[in-house]
Amino acid sequence: MLAVLLVGVSLVAAGTGQLAIAPDEVLGSILHRVGITIWPLPSHPNGDSALWTIRFPRVAMAILVGAALAAAGMIMQAIFGNPLAEPGVVGVSSGAALGASACIVFGLNFLGDWTIAAAAFLAGLVATLLVYFVSRANGRTEVVTLVLTGIAVNAFAGAGLALFMFLADTQSREAIVFWQLGSLNGSRWQDVLVVLPVVVVGLVVAFALSRRFDLLSLGEKAARHLGVNVELLRIASIVLVALLTGAAVAFCGIIAFVGLVIPHLMRMIIGPKHLPLLIASTLGGSVLLVSADLVARTAVPMADLPIGMLTSLIGGPFFFWLLRRTRKKAGGWG
Amino acid sequence: MTGARYAAGAASPGAASAETTDAASAGVASVTAPALRVRGASVEIGGASILEDVSFDAAPGEVVALIGPNGAGKSTLLAVVTGDQATTGGEVEIAGRPLGAWSLKELGRRRAVLLQQNGVFFPFSVREVVEMGRAPWQGTPRDADDDRVVDESLALTETTRFQSRPLPSLSGGERARASLARILAQETGILLLDEPTAALDLRHQEDVLRIARNRARAGDCVVVVLHDLSLAAAYADRIVLIHDGRVVADGAPDAVLTGELLSRVYDLPVEVMRHPVTGTAIILPIRQPSAARVAEPGESSKETP
Numbered sequence: 001m002l003a004v005l006l007v008g009v010s011l012v013a014a015g016t017g018q019l020a021i022a023p024d025e026v027l028g029s030i031l032h033r034v035g036i037t038i039w040p041l042p043s044h045p046n047g048d049s050a051l052w053t054i055r056f057p058r059v060a061m062a063i064l065v066g067a068a069l070a071a072a073g074m075i076m077q078a079i080f081g082n083p084l085a086e087p088g089v090v091g092v093s094s095g096a097a098l099g100a101s102a103c104i105v106f107g108l109n110f111l112g113d114w115t116i117a118a119a120a121f122l123a124g125l126v127a128t129l130l131v132y133f134v135s136r137a138n139g140r141t142e143v144v145t146l147v148l149t150g151i152a153v154n155a156f157a158g159a160g161l162a163l164f165m166f167l168a169d170t171q172s173r174e175a176i177v178f179w180q181l182g183s184l185n186g187s188r189w190q191d192v193l194v195v196l197p198v199v200v201v202g203l204v205v206a207f208a209l210s211r212r213f214d215l216l217s218l219g220e221k222a223a224r225h226l227g228v229n230v231e232l233l234r235i236a237s238i239v240l241v242a243l244l245t246g247a248a249v250a251f252c253g254i255i256a257f258v259g260l261v262i263p264h265l266m267r268m269i270i271g272p273k274h275l276p277l278l279i280a281s282t283l284g285g286s287v288l289l290v291s292a293d294l295v296a297r298t299a300v301p302m303a304d305l306p307i308g309m310l311t312s313l314i315g316g317p318f319f320f321w322l323l324r325r326t327r328k329k330a331g332g333w334g
Numbered sequence: 335m336t337g338a339r340y341a342a343g344a345a346s347p348g349a350a351s352a353e354t355t356d357a358a359s360a361g362v363a364s365v366t367a368p369a370l371r372v373r374g375a376s377v378e379i380g381g382a383s384i385l386e387d388v389s390f391d392a393a394p395g396e397v398v399a400l401i402g403p404n405g406a407g408k409s410t411l412l413a414v415v416t417g418d419q420a421t422t423g424g425e426v427e428i429a430g431r432p433l434g435a436w437s438l439k440e441l442g443r444r445r446a447v448l449l450q451q452n453g454v455f456f457p458f459s460v461r462e463v464v465e466m467g468r469a470p471w472q473g474t475p476r477d478a479d480d481d482r483v484v485d486e487s488l489a490l491t492e493t494t495r496f497q498s499r500p501l502p503s504l505s506g507g508e509r510a511r512a513s514l515a516r517i518l519a520q521e522t523g524i525l526l527l528d529e530p531t532a533a534l535d536l537r538h539q540e541d542v543l544r545i546a547r548n549r550a551r552a553g554d555c556v557v558v559v560l561h562d563l564s565l566a567a568a569y570a571d572r573i574v575l576i577h578d579g580r581v582v583a584d585g586a587p588d589a590v591l592t593g594e595l596l597s598r599v600y601d602l603p604v605e606v607m608r609h610p611v612t613g614t615a616i617i618l619p620i621r622q623p624s625a626a627r628v629a630e631p632g633e634s635s636k637e638t639p
Contacts, residue, residue, distance in 0.1 A: 081455040082455070083455075083456070211469065214466060215466055215469055217455040217456050217458065218463070219449070219453065219454075221416075221449060222452075224417075225416060225441075225442060225445075226442050226467070226469045226470055226520070227441065227442030227443075227469060227470040271462075
């Protein structure tokens, strides 16, 4: 059902914009490329090229990034044993953004197209490791500790970004601002080609680990008694989170709360089992981001709203509500 | 159920042959080879000695109760056996093989552990939690039995009724029984239970220990940490009394549960009476009539880990 929704939203999203193209024409355009000609081509003379050079890479990017962020959020919640863990909240995203912007400011380009993604991954990995080892005690993370650690990491990364902005020239400065706000504007096929393999590999590994995540929710000891190598699972998951978040942040900046809202909603609908939850979360994350991006670029005519702003607008109150609910269950946090 | 368990248990690599060689070399006065063997185990945490030179065995078919005052080291000893607590000396063998030589997955098929904390981080249903007990058998021919074993475990612990409820929404006692169901579903020949009766009412205490004893009668090895001495007297085949990190006594309930020994170990005058019909030991602190109302029975207090 989510998959159908995703296809539908993607077709509508690809067709909407300054140059409106009907969904069946969008589908026609895609199918023509693979040799099926039952549906009509876009009627507008520039329609086909607009779709393939601007819209499709952007929608593809939204699908990938949405899936990556939602999956990263779910994995973090599994290994932290805390439903409030999320790359944006705990500072993994801003850590990754710090790495990415360092590349821009210092003009680093040692890996070609992959440089920014690699830097985002490395910085994200450091941030994840830091949060993980600082915020955990006795096998799980208390909400207060997690949120406070997130504040600290976000503050540090924010300071770094501010420093880079100070050091940077005007052009780089704009790029950094773009990172902080998050946007899918200007996604190109070559970016999609960098993100695609990372996200696919990340998701495949996550699927393979999902049953172990179930066992981990019994607690570390109980999981070990059931044959799970907890240390290995933990390290694999941390790398996975950094990989998925890094890929997303490298080209789209900080898009917060996708990894919080989506897994949580899906868990309420289909339950906590991690395999179905992961499938639903990746699809749901894609749907959310494609729709959010659609709103971002069409809500205000001739302007592109930052998508990170939109997701935070929804995610912020949601996080607040979750926090209240969790607190009620935990009987206050002193 | 039991026949199938043993057929497959013996088929697990190395276990069968290891057991037979162990039976030959073991100088222990048990009929069968020990499923569990601890030799000279010592544990030091932060310079403090928690366990000192502890040795004990547990054989298939018997219920061994570990008893002792708070902080005596019972739970630590159990953690040594499960591999959660590293030792500073000594050896632990499971089915004749050193603990370190087992892979985690193999161990998961060989011994199940019931911890004192039995929460789950996300609202998994009781049935889903019990199904997690089948995880070690995933990918083996025996995972075809999953549904049947889960059903049986739920029925045995009387948790079938709330199998679809989320585990975190249950009461402490219900949660403990659901966790026991998970351990039973794991179908291991060795059960290690850390205070399984702590959160339970009178009837469910009896039920849980009866389940444990039935598993032992069917050939399992059951090691259980208990606080309630009368329960230990009624259900254990052998009792290991631990005090200050050492084994003080190890033997049949009647030999270990004497007023003199218990009074010394628990630092409280204790008397052992006999049930007029069954003859089982009943252990009570000696209470002065005037102090009876304020006296706290030592054996029912909960140990803090």
